[in-house]
Amino acid sequence: MNTDLSEDHRLIQATVRDFAAKEIVPVAARLDQEARYPSEIIARAATLGLMGLMVPEEYGGAGMDSIANVLVQEELARASAGVQVIVSVNNSLVCDPIVRYGTAEQKRRYLPPLADGRSLGCYCLTEPSAGSDAMALETRAQRRGDDWVLDGRKFFVTNGVEADICIVYARSEDAPGARGLSAFLVEKSFPGISVGKVEHKLGIRCSSTSEILLDDCRVPAENLLGGRGEGGKIALATLDGGRIGIAAQAVGLARAALEDATAYVKERHIFGRPLSNFQATQWALADAATRIDAARLLTYRAAWLRDRGARCTREAATAKLIASETAMWATHRAVQLFGGYGYIQDYPLERYFRDAKITEIYEGTSEVLRLVLSRDLLGSRGNAHQ
Amino acid sequence: MNVIVCIKQVPDTEAPIRIRAGGGIDETGLNLVMNYYDEHATEAALRLREQFGGTVTVVAVGPERTREALRQALAMGADEATLLRDPALDAADHLQVARALAAFIRSRTPDAVICGKLSTDDNAAVVGAALAELLDLPQATAIAKLELDAGAGHATVHRELEGALEILEVPLPALFTVERSLNEPRYPSLPGIMKAKRKEIAVLDLAALGLSANELGPAGATLTGLATPPGRTAGIQVNGADPDAAVEAIVTFLGDRAKVL
Numbered sequence: 001m002n003t004d005l006s007e008d009h010r011l012i013q014a015t016v017r018d019f020a021a022k023e024i025v026p027v028a029a030r031l032d033q034e035a036r037y038p039s040e041i042i043a044r045a046a047t048l049g050l051m052g053l054m055v056p057e058e059y060g061g062a063g064m065d066s067i068a069n070v071l072v073q074e075e076l077a078r079a080s081a082g083v084q085v086i087v088s089v090n091n092s093l094v095c096d097p098i099v100r101y102g103t104a105e106q107k108r109r110y111l112p113p114l115a116d117g118r119s120l121g122c123y124c125l126t127e128p129s130a131g132s133d134a135m136a137l138e139t140r141a142q143r144r145g146d147d148w149v150l151d152g153r154k155f156f157v158t159n160g161v162e163a164d165i166c167i168v169y170a171r172s173e174d175a176p177g178a179r180g181l182s183a184f185l186v187e188k189s190f191p192g193i194s195v196g197k198v199e200h201k202l203g204i205r206c207s208s209t210s211e212i213l214l215d216d217c218r219v220p221a222e223n224l225l226g227g228r229g230e231g232g233k234i235a236l237a238t239l240d241g242g243r244i245g246i247a248a249q250a251v252g253l254a255r256a257a258l259e260d261a262t263a264y265v266k267e268r269h270i271f272g273r274p275l276s277n278f279q280a281t282q283w284a285l286a287d288a289a290t291r292i293d294a295a296r297l298l299t300y301r302a303a304w305l306r307d308r309g310a311r312c313t314r315e316a317a318t319a320k321l322i323a324s325e326t327a328m329w330a331t332h333r334a335v336q337l338f339g340g341y342g343y344i345q346d347y348p349l350e351r352y353f354r355d356a357k358i359t360e361i362y363e364g365t366s367e368v369l370r371l372v373l374s375r376d377l378l379g380s381r382g383n384a385h386q
Numbered sequence: 387m388n389v390i391v392c393i394k395q396v397p398d399t400e401a402p403i404r405i406r407a408g409g410g411i412d413e414t415g416l417n418l419v420m421n422y423y424d425e426h427a428t429e430a431a432l433r434l435r436e437q438f439g440g441t442v443t444v445v446a447v448g449p450e451r452t453r454e455a456l457r458q459a460l461a462m463g464a465d466e467a468t469l470l471r472d473p474a475l476d477a478a479d480h481l482q483v484a485r486a487l488a489a490f491i492r493s494r495t496p497d498a499v500i501c502g503k504l505s506t507d508d509n510a511a512v513v514g515a516a517l518a519e520l521l522d523l524p525q526a527t528a529i530a531k532l533e534l535d536a537g538a539g540h541a542t543v544h545r546e547l548e549g550a551l552e553i554l555e556v557p558l559p560a561l562f563t564v565e566r567s568l569n570e571p572r573y574p575s576l577p578g579i580m581k582a583k584r585k586e587i588a589v590l591d592l593a594a595l596g597l598s599a600n601e602l603g604p605a606g607a608t609l610t611g612l613a614t615p616p617g618r619t620a621g622i623q624v625n626g627a628d629p630d631a632a633v634e635a636i637v638t639f640l641g642d643r644a645k646v647l
Binding site for chain 2: 007008010011012014015018019047048049050053057061062063064068072
C-alpha cells in the first residue's frame with residue numbers, strides 16, 4: 001500500500017479545496033443559521049462532477065475511485081459538514097448501490113440525473129423502531145400484479161425533503177431480519193410516497209432530515225434493486241461505503257478545528273504572550289494532529305480496500321469509529337482553546353462542535369460499530385445478548 | 387481559432403520559500419501550482435474555442451514535475467499539452483525560456499498565443515513580451531478584456547492603466563498577456579480530470595525542437611545568488627507633544643540614521 005497520492009488525486013484534492021474555500025466557506029455560517037438547503041452550491045458541485053464521483057463515465061459520472069471520494073468528502077466537510085453530507089449520501093448511499101446492484105436499465109434511467117445534479121437521492125432504511133437494529137424494520141412490500149405496494153414510515157432520512165429518488169428498504173419476504181428485506185428504487189413522483197415531519201437538528205443544519213411516508217405506494221416490479229430478499233445484504237454493504245464517507249467527513253471537521261485553532265493561538269495573546277506559547281496549547285494541537293493523521297490513514301485504508309473489491313466492513317467501521325471520535329475530541333478541544341469566542345456564532349468553532357456530534361451517531365452509532373468490531377473478534381455468537 | 391497557451395509551474399504564493407545551501411530554492415514539501423495568471427490565460431483560450439471552435443494547446447518549459455500543471459490545464463479542457471524539457475533548460479533565464487517556446491510555437495500556426503502577465507515566482511513579466519518579439523507577432527500585454535472578431539481577423543483589448551483605460555485593436559495572429567481581472571478561471575471538473583488522465587503529454591527536448599544548447603544563446607542574466615530579505619526592524623516613534631523637539635528628532639534621524647539629508 002502506497003500512502004502517496006497520485007497526480008490525479010492531488011489535482012482532485014486541490015480543485016475541491018479551492019472550490020470549497022471560495023464557494024462554500026463564505027456562506028457556511030449562514031447556511032447553518034438559516035438551516036437552508038444550498039441548492040446553488042449543490043448545482044455547482046454537480047457541474048464539477050462531485051455528485052456522481054464513483055459513477056462510471058458511461059452513465060455520466062466522473063468514474064473515480066473511493067480514494068478520490070474520501071479526498072473530496074474531507075475537503076467539503078472542512079468547509080461545511082452540512083453541504084458534505086448532502087453530497088456524500090448521494091454518492092455513497094444512492095449512486096453506489098445502483099452502480100453495484102442495478103440492472104442496465106436502472107443504471108441508464110437513474111444514474112445520469114443523479115450524477116449531473118438534475119436529481120438528488122436519499123436512503124430510506126431507519127424507522128422509528130428500527131435504528132441501530134435496522135434489520136428489524138417493519139415497512140411492508142407486497143406484490144400486487146406487476147407492482148410492489150409499499151407501506152410504512154421511514155425516519156431520519158438525510159436529503160428526505162429534496163430527494164427525487166429514494167432507495168427504500170422494506171420487508172418483502174416472509175422471513176425475519178435481514179433475509180426478509182428487499183431494496184426498491186422509488187421516485188418521489190410515484191403515488192403514495194410523501195415527506196412527513198422535517199427535523200430540526202443540532203448540526204449539519206443545511207441538509208434536510210425528514211420522515212418519508214409510504215402509503216399504498218405503488219412501485220413497478222422493475223424498480224426492485226437487486227434480488228428479492230437481498231435488501232439486507234445491500235443495505236449493509238452500502239453502509240460500508242457510507243461509513244467511509246462519514247469517516248472522511250469527520251476527518252474534515254477535525255481538520256477544520258485544528259487549522260482554525262492553529263491560526264488563532266498564534267494571534268491570541270494572553271498574560272503577555274501568544275496562546276501558542278503555552279504547552280497546554282501545544283499539546284492539544286499535537287494530540288489533535290496525531291489523531292487526525294491516524295483517522296485519515298485508516299479512512300484511506302478502508303477506501304483502498306473497497307477499491308480493490310475486498311470486503312471492508314471491519315476497516316470501514318474502524319475508520320468511522322476513530323474518525324468520529326476524533327472529530328468530537330478535536331472540535332471540543334478547539335472550542336476550549338477559543339474560549340468564549342469558541343462559543344459564539346461569530347466564529348465557526350461552535351458549528352464544527354455541533355456538526356461533529358452526528359458523526360458518532362448516523363450510519364452506525366459508535367456503539368453499533370463496536371458491536372461490528374467485537375463480532376469480528378469474538379464471532380457472531382460471542383455477544384452476551386445473543 | 388487555434389490558440390497556444392504558455393504556462394508555468396510555480397510555488398504556491400503562500401508557501402514558505404527556503405533557499406538551499408548551494409543556491410536555488412528548496413522544493414522539499416513545497417506546494418507547486420499552475421501560475422495563477424496562466425489559469426486566466428487558459429480560461430481565455432478555452433472561451434475562444436467555445437466561441438469560435440478550434441483547439442487549445444498548452445505548453446510549458448520545466449522539469450518533469452511540470453506535468454502536473456499541464457495536466458491541470460488539460461483537466462480544465464485544453465486539447466493537448468507539450469512539455470519542453472531538457473537539462474540545458476534547467477537554469478534557463480527568461481530569454482532562453484522564450485526562445486524554447488518560440489521554437490515550439492513556430493512549428494504550429496496559432497491564431498493567438500496567450501500568456502499570463504507574469505509568473506508569481508519571480509514577477510519578471512518578460513517571457514510574453516520576448517516571445518512576441520521572437521515570433522515577430524504584435525503583442526498586447528496585461529489585458530483585462532479580450533474581444534475577438536475572427537472574420538475581420540483582429541482583436542480588441544483593454545489595458546487598465548493608472549486612471550485610464552487603453553483600448554487597442556490588434557491584428558491576428560497576435561500574442562496577449564493577461565491580467566487576473568480578465569476572467570474567472572473554471573475549476574477542472576472531475577470528469578475533465580479523468581479525460582485529462584488519458585491524454586498524452588508530449589515531451590520535447592532541445593534536439594526535438596531543432597535547437598542546440600548554444601543556440602539558446604548566453605543567458606541574458608546569470609543567477610549569482612538568492613537571499614531572503616532581511617527581517618523588518620522596529621520603527622522609531624517620535625513624541626509630538628513638543629513640536630519643535632519632534633521636528634529636531636526627525637531631522638536628526640533623516641540626516642544621521644537614514645542618511646537621506
